[in-house]
Every structure is written in structure tokens, then in C-alpha cells.
Amino acid sequence: xxxxxxxxxxxxxxxxxxxxxxxxxxxxxxxxxxxxxxxxxxxxxxxxxxxxxxxxxxxxxxxxxxxxxxxxxxxxxxxxxxxxxxxxxxxxxxxxxxxxxxxxxxxxxxxxxxxxxxxxxxxxxxxxxxxxxxxxxxxxxxxxxxxxxxxxxxxxxxxxxxxxxxxxxxxxxxxxxxxxxxxxxxxxxxxxxxxxxxxxxxxxxxx
Numbered sequence: 001x002x003x004x005x006x007x008x009x010x011x012x013x014x015x016x017x018x019x020x021x022x023x024x025x026x027x028x029x030x031x032x033x034x035x036x037x038x039x040x041x042x043x044x045x046x047x048x049x050x051x052x053x054x055x056x057x058x059x060x061x062x063x064x065x066x067x068x069x070x071x072x073x074x075x076x077x078x079x080x081x082x083x084x085x086x087x088x089x090x091x092x093x094x095x096x097x098x099x100x101x102x103x104x105x106x107x108x109x110x111x112x113x114x115x116x117x118x119x120x121x122x123x124x125x126x127x128x129x130x131x132x133x134x135x136x137x138x139x140x141x142x143x144x145x146x147x148x149x150x151x152x153x154x155x156x157x158x159x160x161x162x163x164x165x166x167x168x169x170x171x172x173x174x175x176x177x178x179x180x181x182x183x184x185x186x187x188x189x190x191x192x193x194x195x196x197x198x199x200x201x202x203x204x205x206x207x
Contacts, residue, residue, distance in 0.1 A: 021041075026048065042074050043074060052080055052086065053082050055074060056085075056089070059086065059098075072087075072105040087105060117132050130159060130163050133167060145175060152164050161183060172203070173204060176204060177201065
């Protein structure tokens, strides 16, 4: 019996009928040269709970935007530790477009990824910390203000703190006032920090 090729994953079987592809066939189709087949496979793998590792591997190499969209959608639906870890790993990619696509995907995944994001606020890479702070803006997790306050109190990188202040403009309360004032003192020579903190304080106080 001949092997089923990638082209037949979507339309296997005799004329007039469609055979449902197996998980193995779908995984194999992720490597098909036809991007349409790869995208179809990525979408169908949402029903395969063990597919996250293969999807992450393909995502890191995939250049077709539509295929990446399909992979990201499926990883968001699977939302297991492998999927979350793979998405987080892509925040370190040199591919800016992929990073942005991953950020938007994580934003849509809800509070389930919040513990992972919190841990990344201590990541050695300031760029990763900035990405995470930007994701938290949409996350709206109950602890978001506390996490942002911790960032402006503890993070030594001015750009990370500036990003956190921008988010506190939207979610900050009276609890953020004293930490914001401390930040002004800590970065007294940084014009943007002075401006951003003043703006945040005005919005918090309703001025």
C-alpha cells in the first residue's frame, strides 16, 4: 500500500468521500512544501493534545504568514505547558514580525498564562521584560498593578520602568502613587520618566 502524501491529507480517500487524516499524517503534513497543506494541518491539529511540540518546532522555522497564523491559533487553543513555553521562547526570536505575532497570541490566551508572564518579569533580558509588560496591559490579571509596581520599584533598566509606567497610566490606582514618586527620584535625570510619571499621577488622581 502506497504512502499517503502531504497533498492528500486534506482530500484523502475515494472520489466523493473524505478520509479523516490521522494525527501522524497531520504532523507529517506540517513539513509539506505546500503552505496551504501546512496551514490546513496546523488548524486540524487543534484536536491533537500532543501536537504542541511539533507546532512550536514548525513555528520557529515557518516563513509563510498564513501558516504561522494557523499554528499560533492552534497553540492558543491547546494552551498547554509546551505551547505556552514555546510561545514564550519565541519572544527571544530575532524575527520582529514573529515576536509581534506571538505577543498578540499570548494576549488572547487569558489568565492561564499569567504565572509564566509573572516569572518573566525577572528575565535577564530587558527586551523580554518589556515585551511581558506590554502583554500585561491586555492581560488584565487581578495582580497586574502589583506586578507593575514591583517592576518600577525593582527593575534597574530605565526602558522597562518606562514601559511599566505607561501601563500604570491605564491600570494604576492610589496604590501606585508612592512607588511612582520613588521612581521619579530614582531616575531624576531621565526626562521621559519624569514626564510619564507626572502623566500617570494626573490620571490616577483624576486631575
